[in-house]
Amino acid sequence: MTVSAIAETGASFDDRTTFDAIIIGSGIGGLVTATQLAAKGAKVLVLERYLIPGGSAGYFDRQGYRFDVGASMIFGFGKQGTTNLLTRALAAVGESIETVADAVQVQYHLPKDLDIKVHRDYEQFLQELATKFPQSASGIRKFYDECWQVFNCLNAMDLLSLEELRYLTRVFFQHPASCLGLVKYLPLNVGDIARKYIRDPEVLKFIDIECYIWSVVPAEMTPMINAGMVFSDRHYGGINYPKGGVGQIAQKLVSGLEKAGGKIQYQSRVTKIVTEGGRAVGVELANGKTLRAKKIVSNATRWDTFEQLLPPAEMPSKERKWQERYQKSPAFLSLHLGVEARVLPEGTECHHVLLEDWTQMEQPEGTIFVSIPTLLDPSLAPEGHHIIHAFTPSWMSDWQGLSPTEYQAKKEERAGVVIDRLERIFPGLNAGLDFMEIGTPRTHRRFLGRADGSYGPIPRRKLPGLLNMPFNRTAVPGLYCVGDSTFPGQGLNAVAFSGFACAHRIAADLGM
Ligand SMILES: NC(=O)c1ccc[n+]([C@@H]2O[C@H](COP(=O)([O-])OP(=O)(O)OC[C@H]3O[C@@H](n4cnc5c(N)ncnc54)[C@H](O)[C@@H]3O)[C@@H](O)[C@H]2O)c1
Numbered sequence: 001m002t003v004s005a006i007a008e009t010g011a012s013f014d015d016r017t018t019f020d021a022i023i024i025g026s027g028i029g030g031l032v033t034a035t036q037l038a039a040k041g042a043k044v045l046v047l048e049r050y051l052i053p054g055g056s057a058g059y060f061d062r063q064g065y066r067f068d069v070g071a072s073m074i075f076g077f078g079k080q081g082t083t084n085l086l087t088r089a090l091a092a093v094g095e096s097i098e099t100v101a102d103a104v105q106v107q108y109h110l111p112k113d114l115d116i117k118v119h120r121d122y123e124q125f126l127q128e129l130a131t132k133f134p135q136s137a138s139g140i141r142k143f144y145d146e147c148w149q150v151f152n153c154l155n156a157m158d159l160l161s162l163e164e165l166r167y168l169t170r171v172f173f174q175h176p177a178s179c180l181g182l183v184k185y186l187p188l189n190v191g192d193i194a195r196k197y198i199r200d201p202e203v204l205k206f207i208d209i210e211c212y213i214w215s216v217v218p219a220e221m222t223p224m225i226n227a228g229m230v231f232s233d234r235h236y237g238g239i240n241y242p243k244g245g246v247g248q249i250a251q252k253l254v255s256g257l258e259k260a261g262g263k264i265q266y267q268s269r270v271t272k273i274v275t276e277g278g279r280a281v282g283v284e285l286a287n288g289k290t291l292r293a294k295k296i297v298s299n300a301t302r303w304d305t306f307e308q309l310l311p312p313a314e315m316p317s318k319e320r321k322w323q324e325r326y327q328k329s330p331a332f333l334s335l336h337l338g339v340e341a342r343v344l345p346e347g348t349e350c351h352h353v354l355l356e357d358w359t360q361m362e363q364p365e366g367t368i369f370v371s372i373p374t375l376l377d378p379s380l381a382p383e384g385h386h387i388i389h390a391f392t393p394s395w396m397s398d399w400q401g402l403s404p405t406e407y408q409a410k411k412e413e414r415a416g417v418v419i420d421r422l423e424r425i426f427p428g429l430n431a432g433l434d435f436m437e438i439g440t441p442r443t444h445r446r447f448l449g450r451a452d453g454s455y456g457p458i459p460r461r462k463l464p465g466l467l468n469m470p471f472n473r474t475a476v477p478g479l480y481c482v483g484d485s486t487f488p489g490q491g492l493n494a495v496a497f498s499g500f501a502c503a504h505r506i507a508a509d510l511g512m
């Protein structure tokens with residue numbers, strides 16, 4: 001029976017079914033791999049440990065509020081070009097999502113009352129920077145224009161697996177200049193490019209935080225390819241919020257997956273990747289069941305994949321090297337707040353970053369990120385109320401070894417500090433609180449199954465751009481990785497790319 005026939009008859013896969021691919025985890029990376037493969041006719045099964053799909057891009061409902069698990073600043077929903085990877089992933093399985101355009105990507109509240117909005121309109125953004133930093137206006141324009149060069153190279157070509165020689169040859173012949181452009185930028189970091197044009201330390205600090213808010217490292221360590229995407233796409237495809245919440249993306253991908261004949265099973269925690277003769281051939285579930293497939297894809301982080309799902313003592317040397325170069329980024333202390341609408345003055349923007357002291361930017365709880373998705377989709381909160389998601393970097397080590405009472409007390413104490421700081425942007429926040437749920441690195445580890453609750457890998461030291469980020473194949477034959485610990489790293493649009501590339505490589509390996 002074909003997979004679509006199984007789906008049509010309502011019959012389920014049994015232990016004897018051999019799948020073309022089993023995908024461990026239904027984060028956006030896993031789901032894009034699964035939908036791409038299913039759309040190509042592969043027999044696909046996604047195994048998700050939690051109750052709903054999406055991982056970091058999931059949601060939860062509390063007292064009439066629908067909260068996004070992660071932030072709500074979504075790239076990849078553009079209408080043109082090739083870099084609109086979420087739009088394209090959904091379309092590949094006959095799905096789409098209505099989105100609401102955000103006119104400002106983020107409003108920065110920085111030391112010495114430096115307040116800057118990143119407008120969707122590029123010229124308006126440059127104009128705002130020129131007003132704040134008149135001496136550096138021309139260097140600033142040159143820097144951001146160079147980011148556009150990277151973006152234009154990417155946005156000209158099909159974005160598929162860089163491990164597939166036929167694809168590389170084809171894109172090279174179709175777009176030689178763009179390919180050479182990308183080859184030039186692959187080993188470069190933002191800091192080196194920014195310093196070609198900008199001398200003013202204050203402006204360089206601003207470029208640092210421009211990188212830090214999505215890469216969690218300063219410009220010096222942020223790959224230029226990724227900055228090309230982020231710093232240009234926000235003005236091209238723009239930041240667009242999915243109506244109904246970020247959780248819609250995964251829900252729609254699942255519905256497309258099922259229409260294409262693939263299957264997803266929830267509450268199915270994989271405890272082990274089964275190998276035979278050194279090759280990955282299946283997975284073992286927490287209930288003891290074993291399922292087999294020609295290809296196994298892990299959407300868990302590399303740390304979980306090679307330290308939990310495979311014996312750590314047998315870690316391939318390639319993975320050891322990777323761990324010497326990359327470390328886990330911190331997780332976040334997250335405050336999911338329901339607030340009375342009066343807390344937000346007319347004209348409040350959806351995303352904010354608060355930093356009072358430049359020396360604290362990379363410190364735990366130094367920078368505070370804020371998303372207010374109900375400014376774009378009011379249906380996510382009860383009438384007269386808004387959601388404020390405030391989050392700030394926090395390490396797992398700060399939350400371990402506490403008794404339940406100490407843990408609870410620490411959560412409330414740290415949340416109180418964040419709320420007090422946010423009063424600077426939203427006076428009356430404390431008084432207007434209607435609901436609060438606090439998440440810590442322990443929460444992220446527990447619900448997302450991510451090692452130490454990490455947001456993703458960050459370089460341990462300055463590395464040559466993206467050159468050391470691994471693609472989807474691993475040193476274990478038959479095993480592939482997808483998601484933020486593969487090229488090109490964190491971000492929903494980035495993990496969507498990783499999913500496109502992974503499915504493309506697997507389809508080629510399966511001779512499809
Ligand atoms: N744009 C934003 O605002 C925003 C916000 C939050 C996160 N993100 C991005 O999303 C990225 C994460 O996407 P992703 O696809 O890499 O992964 P993910 O962590 O979101 O998803 C992994 C999924 O795998 C599941 N899983 C893990 N181990 C498992 C096991 N053993 N068995 C079964 N299921 C298992 C988890 O439950 C989860 O659903 C992050 O890097 C982050 O950059 C973006």
Ligand SMILES: CC(C)=CCC/C(C)=C/C=C/C(C)=C/C=C/C(C)=C/C=C/C=C(C)/C=C/C=C(C)/C=C/C=C(\C)CCC=C(C)C
Nearest residue numbers: 071172179182214226229351352369370488490491494497
């Ligand atoms: C042939 C020859 C010779 C050569 C070849 C070359 C080539 C072709 C190359 C290619 C390359 C490629 C394809 C690449 C790709 C890349 C990509 C796609 C990238 C992407 C990226 C993206 C990103 C990074 C994104 C990100 C984002 C993020 C992370 C976001 C986040 C957010 C958040 C967290 C929020 C915060 C804030 C607030 C709230 C305020």
